[in-house]
Amino acid sequence: MRRVVITGLGAISPQGNDRESTWAGVCAGKSGAGPITQFEASTWPVKFACEVRDFKLSDDALLPQHHKYLNRPSEFGLAAAHEAMMDSGLCVKASGANGPIEKSIACDPELFGISIGAGIGAVSPKELASMLRSLAADGNYAELGRVVQEQTESRIFLRNHPGTLAYLLSARWNAQGPVTTVHTACASSGQSIGQAMLQIQRGEADVILAGGADSLAGELLLAGFCLLGALSRRNDDPKKASRPFDRDRDGFVASEGAAMLVLESRDRAVARGAKIYAEICGFGETESAFRITDLPPDGRGTVEAMQQAIAMAGLTPAEVGYVNAHGTSTEVNDRVECHAVQRVFGEERTDLCVSSTKSTTGHLISAAGALELMFCVLALRDQKVPPTINLENPISGCLFDFVPHHEKAFSREKPLRAALSNSIGFGGSNSAVLVKSHEDSQAEVGP
Amino acid sequence: MPNAVTASAIKASPADIEEKVIQVIADSLCVDSSSISLKSNLMRDLGAESIDFLDIMFRLEREFNIKIPQREIERLARGGLAPEEFEVNSILQAKGAERMRIILPELNAEELRAGLPLRELPSLFTVEVFANIVKRKVASGDLDTFVPIHGDAPSTMV
C-alpha cells in the first residue's frame, strides 16, 4: 500500500485570501464574523455571517473560456487550488519572453486526479424570479419550461451545479485521472480528501488535488438555514456568536471559502525533492443511520469514524495530540461530539487538545473538512494548535484541553505528532481524517 | 406577514381548535388523526423528532393566522433568572423547572423537575401543549402581541 503525503496547500477564508493569512488569523483568534455585506440583511432573523472579503479571482486560476461557468464557491475553489498547485512545486516553469511562464505539471495527466467536496449551489433570487416572472399570477407551472428555454442562459445549469468546479479544475490543470465531486453536506470535503488518499494508496493516481469550496452567504441558502433554526441569532455581537462547546452557544455561523490540498504518493514526492507538509494516513467514514436531523446521543458513527482513522494510521489514541472538532456551536453537535471524543480518547486525556476553528472561521459546510484538515497540517508544521474562542463557560465533564482563547504551542520534548479532523454531516455521513508528521522530509518546511 | 385577522373573525371554539390542531399534527406526522388524543405525547407516542416540531409550528401558524416565533419559549423561560438559576450544564434547575411549569402547565409536573436535561424537554410535549398554545394566541385578541405564557418548541437543531 503506497504512502500518501501533502505537498501543497491553498485557502480562501473570511480570515484571509491565502493560506498563511488564514492560518495566522485563526491562530490569533480573529473572528471572521460581521454584518452581512453581500445583500441588505437588516430585516433578516440572522443579520451576520462570516464572509470572504476583497476577493478577486486571478486569471491564472482558470481557463479563459470558463468565466461564464463561475459562481461564488467555485471562484474560491479555483483560487485556493491555484495557490495549492503553485505551492506544490509541481508546476514546471519555463522562460517566456516576459518572464517565467508555467509550462506544465510534472505529473502524467492520467495519474493526476481531482476530488472535491462541493456545496449545494442555489440559484439566486434574481435568477429564480426571472424564471418565474412570466408565469401567470396563479403560478401556473405548466409553461415554466418554456420560460426557462426562452429566457434563461443554458450555462446557468452548469454555474449552479456542484459538479462543475471539479471539471473547471480538471480543465485548468489538465487532470485526466479520476475526477470526483462529493456532496454529503458538512462531511463533503473530509470524504473527498479521505477518498483521494485511498485512490493514491491503491495506485489509481499519483497526485490528487483534493479539497472543498462552499458559500452559504447566498440569499436562498442562508434563508433555508435561518428557517431551520440552525443558525445563531446573536445579531448584537456577531464575533461572539460562534462559541463551540460553550454553555451559551445557540447555533452555527454561516461562512464561505475554500481549501485545497495537493495529495501525492510519498515516493514520488520524495524523489522530486518536494517539500512535504505531513503524511496523510488515516481515514474513517461512517453513516449514523439514526434520524434525519437528530444525532445519536451516544455519538455512534462519529466514534467509529475516529477509531477507524486512528487504526488505519497504525496509531493508538494516545499518540494523537490534537483533534480539530466539527464543533459547530449548536447545542446538539457539540454535546454529542464531546461525548464521542471522550469515548475514543478516554475521559482522562487532559493533555488532548480539542479545538473548534469554527469559532473563528464559522461553518464552511462543504469546505469545512478541507479547511480544518489544512489547520491540522499546519499545526504539525508549526507545532501549535489554534484556539477555540468565545469559550467562557465550557461544557463540563470533558477534561480535555479545548485550547480556550489562545493558540497553544507544543514543546520539543512533547511535540505534536498526529492530528485528526472530524466532520459530522447533516444527513448522517461522518468523516475523520488523520495526518501525522513526516519525519524524514527532504526539505525545510516553513511559512 | 399573516393577514391582520382579529380573534373575533376566527370564531373558533376551544373544541374546534383542538380538532384542527389534531388534524395539523396528523398531517405533519403522517398518522391517522383517529390515533391522536390530547394526551398523545408527540415523540413517545407519535414518533416525532425535533424537525417535526418546526414543521408543526409552521403549519399551526398558517392554519390559525398566528405567530409562534422560534425560541420564544426559551427566552420566556429564562427571562429574569440568572443563567445558573435556570440551568447548569444544560440540566434544568429548581427555579427553571418552576418557571417552565408556569409557562407550559400542560407538561407533566413529575417529569418537569430539577435534574431534567434540557434536551429532553421536547419529549414531554403532548398534543394538549400545542392546542393550548394556539388557544391562548387566538384568545389574546392582538395576534402580534407577545403574551408571556406563549412560546414555541425549543430549538434542537444540529
Next chain:
Amino acid sequence: MKMRRVAITGIGISTAVGDDLLTNISSWREGRTHFGAVAAASGLLGTAVKYAGECPEPPASRLPDRKVKKILTRKDVIGLVTALEAASDAGIRPGTQNFDPERFGMYVGAGSTQIKDLTPYFPLVRQCVQGGVFDSLKFGSEMMDLVNPMVVLQTLMNNTLCFAAIALDIRGVNSNFMDFNVSGLRAVGEAFRSVQTGRADLCLAGGVASPVEPFHVGTGVNSGYLARSAELSWSAAEILRPYDRERCGTVLSEGAAFLMLEDEGHAVSRGARILGYIDGYGAGSDGPVEFMHEESAPGLSGSVKRACREAGVDVEGKLFAPDLIIGHGNGVMRSDSVELNAYLSTIAPGTPLASIKAVTGELGEAAGVASCIAAVDALLQNSVPPTINFSGNFAADDPHAFSISPLAQACPSTRQALITQRSILGISCSLVISKS
C-alpha cells in the same frame, strides 16, 4: 492488500416502464422505447421537448415510513424505493440482517434539484424581485412567515443516501457523488473498490435522476444537448439514435437503478444468488475538453484501458477484446463521435457495441447502472441488446469498426462485458462485469 472478488447479488430499477425488473429487461431485449409524451404536470408545455421518460408515481406502500413523503422530493422517493428494492432483491430487509451494519456501505450518484423543489420560495421571491432588483429587506422580514422551514431538508442532495441508510441500518462506508450523468456508474465503481479492498462486505450502489422538469430541460435545449423532439418529425420510438448518422440529440428520462455488491465469500455463506461479478473499474477525465465541442475523449479511453486491464480482459494485439460493450451512446452528435474514436484506440474491431439509451433515454445519474443491469442480462442470455434506430449509416469520420445493430446480436460465448458512461463535462467511468 488482499483483493476480494465482488459479486452482484441484488438489482433494483425504476424507469418509465415501472419498477418490475423483467419488464425493464425485456424492453431492452426487444427494443421497446420507454418514453412518450411528457406529462402536463412536468411543466414543459411549449418547450422544444415533446418526449421524455417519466416514472409512474411510486406507491406509498413502498415507502419505509410515511413521513418520508413529507420530506423527500419526487427524485429521492424514487431513489429510496429503488435502493430498498435492490436490497430486498438481495435478500436484505430492514430489521432482519444478521451482519455487522458497520460493514454495510452505500454509494449514490445523485441528480440535482428540480425547480419545483424550490416552490416554498416562489411566492415570496416573486413579491421581492421587481424590475430585476431583489428586495432583500422585504424578503428577510417575511421569510419566516411565508417559507416552509422544511425546504432545506427537502432539497438536501444526499437525501437518498441518508434515508436509505436509516431504513436499512447502513453504517459503513458511504458517499454521494454529483458529477452529472456519470455519478451512478461511479457509485458502483467506488462500491466495488470498497468491497474489493475489504472496507465493506456489502455495498448498495446506484444512481437517481429526475431531470424531466423545466430547469434541466429548458437549459438543456438551449445548449443543443437535447433533441428538439417537438420540432422534428421523428416519433418517440425513433428520436434517440445512438451512433447513427441522423442522430439529433438526447432525450432526458427520470429513473433510478441500484445494485447490491457483495464480497463473494459473504454472499456464498449466506446463500445469496450471484448475478455476476465486477472485475474491473476505471475512471478518467477529458481535461480541458468543452461540452458540446469535444474533439476527443481521452478520459473515456483511459477509463476503458484501466478497467479492462484490471479485469484481465482478453487482448488482441494492443487492443482489448471484451465480448460486448454496453456503451454510452446518448445520441448527441459529438459525444457519440468521440466515444467511437475512444473505442477505436482501445477496443478490438468487430466487438459488438450497444446502447440501451435509445430505449431508456438518458437516465442521467442512473444511466450507467441501468447499463450494468443490461450487461448482466446480456451475459446470461449470450445476446447483445439491440441499438434501435441505428440505420447502419455512420456519420462522416465516425469509425465503422464496431458491430452495432438495431436487432439483438447473438454472442456465441459471453464472458465479460464492458460498460461505459461519459458525463456532459467529459468525466468517464468504465466497468467490466463478468458472467456469474
